[in-house]
Amino acid sequence: MEKGLTVRDRFGGASLLTGLNLAMMVAALYLALLWAPTEAEQGNVQRIFYFHVPLAWVSFLAFFVVFVGSLIYLWRRSRWWDALAHASAEIGVVFTTLVLVTGSIWARPIWGVWWTWDPRLTTTTIMWLIYLAYLLVRSYATESSQGARFAAVLGIVGFIDVPLVALAIVWWRTLHPGPIIPQGGVDPSMLFVLFFSLATFTLFYVLLMMGRVRLRLAQDRLEELKYQRMQGD
Amino acid sequence: MRGFWGKALAIAWKDILAEARTKDMVLSMLVFSILVIIVFNFAFESSAEQTAQVAPGVLWVTFTFAGVLGMNRSFVQEKDRGCLEGLMLCPLDRGVIYTGKMLGNFIFMLLVEVIVLPVFSILFNLPLFAPRLVLITVLATLAFSTAGTLFAAIAVNTRARDFMLPILFIPVVVPVIIAAVQASGLALAPGPGEGYWSWLQLIVVFVVIFLAVSFLVFEYVLEE
Amino acid sequence: MENFVYLFAAYSLIWIVLFGYVLSIFWRQRGLERELERLRDKSGQG
Numbered sequence: 027m028e029k030g031l032t033v034r035d036r037f038g039g040a041s042l043l044t045g046l047n048l049a050m051m052v053a054a055l056y057l058a059l060l061w062a063p064t065e066a067e068q069g070n071v072q073r074i075f076y077f078h079v080p081l082a083w084v085s086f087l088a089f090f091v092v093f094v095g096s097l098i099y100l101w102r103r104s105r106w107w108d109a110l111a112h113a114s115a116e117i118g119v120v121f122t123t124l125v126l127v128t129g130s131i132w133a134r135p136i137w138g139v140w141w142t143w144d145p146r147l148t149t150t151t152i153m154w155l156i157y158l159a160y161l162l163v164r165s166y167a168t169e170s171s172q173g174a175r176f177a178a179v180l181g182i183v184g185f186i187d188v189p190l191v192a193l194a195i196v197w198w199r200t201l202h203p204g205p206i207i208p209q210g211g212v213d214p215s216m217l218f219v220l221f222f223s224l225a226t227f228t229l230f231y232v233l234l235m236m237g238r239v240r241l242r243l244a245q246d247r248l249e250e251l252k253y254q255r256m257q258g259d
Numbered sequence: 260m261r262g263f264w265g266k267a268l269a270i271a272w273k274d275i276l277a278e279a280r281t282k283d284m285v286l287s288m289l290v291f292s293i294l295v296i297i298v299f300n301f302a303f304e305s306s307a308e309q310t311a312q313v314a315p316g317v318l319w320v321t322f323t324f325a326g327v328l329g330m331n332r333s334f335v336q337e338k339d340r341g342c343l344e345g346l347m348l349c350p351l352d353r354g355v356i357y358t359g360k361m362l363g364n365f366i367f368m369l370l371v372e373v374i375v376l377p378v379f380s381i382l383f384n385l386p387l388f389a390p391r392l393v394l395i396t397v398l399a400t401l402a403f404s405t406a407g408t409l410f411a412a413i414a415v416n417t418r419a420r421d422f423m424l425p426i427l428f429i430p431v432v433v434p435v436i437i438a439a440v441q442a443s444g445l446a447l448a449p450g451p452g453e454g455y456w457s458w459l460q461l462i463v464v465f466v467v468i469f470l471a472v473s474f475l476v477f478e479y480v481l482e483e
Numbered sequence: 484m485e486n487f488v489y490l491f492a493a494y495s496l497i498w499i500v501l502f503g504y505v506l507s508i509f510w511r512q513r514g515l516e517r518e519l520e521r522l523r524d525k526s527g528q529g
Contacts (some may be wrong), residue, residue: 071486074493131493134488157429166417176413177474194434244515
């Protein structure tokens with residue numbers, strides 16, 4: 027507990043992975059912006075997808091981790107699992123925000139509108155709201171253990187709810203005509219870039235998680251120390 | 260010893276007796292609902308066909324927000340009078356408390372809807388008695404109470420109890436709102452209304468899932 | 484057709500937000516470590 031806390035030590039352990047991920051990020055940028063062929067119908071704007079789609083996939087992964095962490099926290103009551111779920115929810119919300127904004131930037135030149143109630147877009151927005159509520163209920167709890175319990179309940183309920191939200195929205199939208207996503211054959215080199223970018227962002231997520239979980243555990247430790255001091259006085 | 264349902268009904272009955280004395284919850288939901296419908300009438304000053312199109316939306320916006328208002332009160336009252344602690348001290352399974360409170364909320368919302376629906380039908384010139392509209396209203400209200408009771412119990416224990424419930428509740432019940440609006444539209448429209456039963460099934464699935472999950476997690480919500 | 488502005492906007496936004504988030508984790512961690520040190524020093528003396 028004492029030694030593993032300094033900034034240098036923390037980045038020492040993960041420095042190899044951090045370096046690798048940084049290199050991958052640069053490579054992914056190069057592949058997405060320069061190497062991948064320009065899409066015939068949409069032009070260069072389509073290159074947004076090489077980062078937009080991996081961010082979306084990693085958000086789903088992050089929210090799945092929230093679900094698992096919440097379940098195990100309620101079962102085992104170990105603070106580590108709560109920290110895992112908390113960290114994953116925060117990262118998931120940051121990533122989902124980027125997914126929504128980049129999707130909107132892509133939609134403007136392609137669909138001609140910033141926003142449309144397309145099923146995927148709408149489902150992602152609702153999911154974003156659910157996990158925003160997850161973070162809010164934690165910060166408005168009267169004490170941290172209570173916040174952890176409430177958040178875990180929402181982490182479980184929210185994850186189970188997302189498929190229902192998606193189903194309802196897909197049914198709803200198929201009743202009304204919506205914009206059609208152009209579906210052409212995908213060039214293999216485009217797929218390669220997409221998967222490379224996905225691997226890059228998955229590793230990035232893992233690294234962010236390591237940092238964020240450690241931050242949460244340090245916060246807990248600080249709270250504990252303060253509490254002990256108060257008891258001692 | 261009473262069985263599970265006996266205890267749950269006793270809790271619901273306690274809420275009904277308290278409500279019969281003060282009429283706080285039902286009255287506030289009722290006045291709020293009528294106000295919302297009247298405001299919507301000003302907002303959409305429209306022809307008859309347009310009214311038929313927006314009516315289901317207006318109806319469910321009204322019920323959603325009235326539900327949030329009422330369900331929040333159901334736990335705020337318990338909390339402020341120290342009744343929640345009393346309930347938690349009783350040798351009761353948390354699932355029993357959940358079911359009792361859920362039934363109470365369900366009954367109060369139904370009571371409000373029994374009055375609001377006719378008023379709504381008159382103001383919007385819609386068929387007063389549509390059995391399929393009644394069916395979807397009852398089911399969607401049950402769905403609202405299952406999720407709403409769970410989240411109201413959470414919201415009342417946070418520092419921001421007045422605005423926490425809508426933040427938690429509304430994103431999660433989006434499937435119910437969509438299904439209720441669509442099914443009500445189909446029920447009010449002339450013709451067979453294809454797709455009505457699929458929406459109904461969606462709400463039933465939501466109710467089953469939320470009953471099961473709330474039942475399992477409620478003990479973690481009420482824990483001190 | 485080219486719409487480079489949108490591409491540029493999307494990519495710079497991704498990088499600004501992600502960089503800012505990493506930085507915020509880093510700063511929060513450093514602030515916490517400082518506070519932990521202070522507390523430990525105090526309790527060591529007192």
